[in-house]
Amino acid sequence: MLIATAGSRGDVEPFANLARRAVAEGHDVLLVVPDRSGVDLDGLDVASLGVDFNRMITDQGVSALGAMRSFRSVVRPLMRAVIVETAKVALDYRPDVVVAHPKILSAPLIAEALNIPHVLVETVPAMTPTSAFPAAGTVTRNLGRANRLTYRAAGMAAAMFRSEIDEAARLVAVSRRTVASPVATLMPISPAILARPGDWPDTVHLTGPWLDDRAPGVVDPVVAEFLEGGPYVYVGFGSMAGGDPIERARSVVQAVRDHGTRAILATGLGGLDVPRDLLGPDLLVVRSTDHGRVLPRAVAAVHHGGIGTVQAATRAGTVSVLVPFIADQPFWGARLHAQGLAPAPIPRRALTSxxxxxxxxxxxxxxxxxxxxxxxxxxxxxxxxxxxxxxxxV
Incomplete structure (x- = not known):
């Protein structure tokens, strides 16, 4: 089994959990991942894509404008590695099935070349058309029947990286024009978060999140002590980095103090930068922390709205307050609010105390x-x- 993914921590963690479960059930698995994702990969056979998405985010943030400016110098070489290196690994490994993130644009070619099933993993609903809601990452307003048109945006990625896909096709000796669609699509999303549309085909499986079955590790003593000190709000923006992280931290801390509670602030890859003059016994500042330990006891979770954090908070019984930055995050903010699961989202640029x-x-x-x-x-x-x-x- 070849399981391949690309992106930051939220893109890697579910795939690592799936791989670990497959190994526990006796399957041979090779997990193909980017470098330094921050995800625990102990006990797994891993092949590197030779790219570092976290470094790219740290260097240029997460703005669409930044990505456009660095498309030729950063984004295109990075995606070439994702597309071509996965094909090289697959030819060497010869799996019985390829399970792939949408960024792995060579996955259909690999399946065609090796005559094996291709299973697409839609981490967010952006590729399987429906009239029920627009594609995540496009618009948040329901367009009715026109919702289906928004799913054409997913095809633009293949067009942007046509030369890299052609290179992978030559490598595996197939024509990209003859590849078949995935035999199945998996969405690691809970029906409690996203109701299954009636017009999805039977090959689409809404499974619920892919979690780590292992016992949780030991909590850092400093974090454990803070958890015991009374009510708190969790605040973290994951791998998001954009705008002024110091001003954002000031707004967040003022709001938490005005609300009359304490806060755990996870700075992540630069979403928050807490200046020394704000520090106090009511704040705990960490780079990252175990959601499974922290979220169940939080009175609220303020975050960017990535689907991983959305599901972790909701599963923990903690209300999310979403501050969307990019991509699918506004979609989840709108969906949760419409379902009565969260207050109205606050766009990143509109965040005030x-x-x-x-x-x-x-x-x-x-x-x-x-x-x-x-x-x-x-x-x-x-x-x-x-x-x-x-x-x-298989």
């Missing part, structure tokens, strides 16, 4: 809906269900 204070005050009114979703999510076996689908295809 006043708006965040109001959202934190509103969070309690959404607790009932989140508690109901959490009960559903804690019954899900997403990783096991996904693996069952994959095994049935």
């Amino acid at each position: 006043k708006r965040l204070t109001a959202a934190l005050a509103d969070a309690a009114s959404h607790q009932g809906g989140v508690d109901s979703a959490a009960r559903t999510m804690n019954q899900e076996q997403g990783t096991r269900e996904a693996l069952s689908v994959i095994v049935s295809l």
Whole structure:
């Protein structure tokens, strides 16, 4: 089994959890990943793509404009490595099935060359058309029947990297014009977060999140002591880096203090930069922390709205306050608010202490809906269900 992914931590962690589950059930697995994702890969056979998405984010942030400016010098070489190196690894490994993130644009070519099933993993709903909602990362307003048109955006990626895909096609000796569609699509998303549309084909499987089945590790003593000190808000923007992280930290800290509680601030890859004059016993500043330990006891979770954090918070029974930056994050902000699972999202550029204070005050009114979703999510076996689908295809 070849499992391949590309991106930052949120793109790697579910795939690592799937690989670990497959190994535990006796399957031979090679996991293809970028370097330095921050994900625990112990016990897994790993092949490197030779690229570092976290470094790219740290160097240029997450703005679309920054990506456009560095397209030729940074983005295109990085995606060439993703597309071509995965094909090289697959030719050497000769798997029975390839399970791939949408960024692995060579996955259909690999499947065609080796005559094996290709399983697409849609980490967010952006490629399988539906009239129920627009593609994540496009618009947030429901366009009705026109929602299906927004899914054409996914095809633009293949067009942008046509020469790299052609290079991979030559490498594996197939024509990219003759490759078949995936035999199955897996979405590691809970139906409690996203109801399955009636117009999706039966080959699409909404499994629930892919979680790490291992026992949680030991909590840092400093974090453990803070957790015992009373109510707190968790604040973290993951791999997001953009705008002024110091001013953002000032707004967040002021809002939390106005709300009358403490906060754990996870600085991540640069979403927050807490100046010394803000520090106090009511704040704990860390680079990152274990969501499984911290979120269940938080009174609210302020975050960017990546699907991993959305599901971790909801499964923990903690109301999210979303501050979307880019891509699919506004989609999740709109979906959660529409379902009564979160206050209205606050766009990154519109974040102020006043708006965040109001959202934190509103969070309690959404607790009932989140508690109901959490009960559903804690019954899900997403990783096991996904693996069952994959095994049935081999």
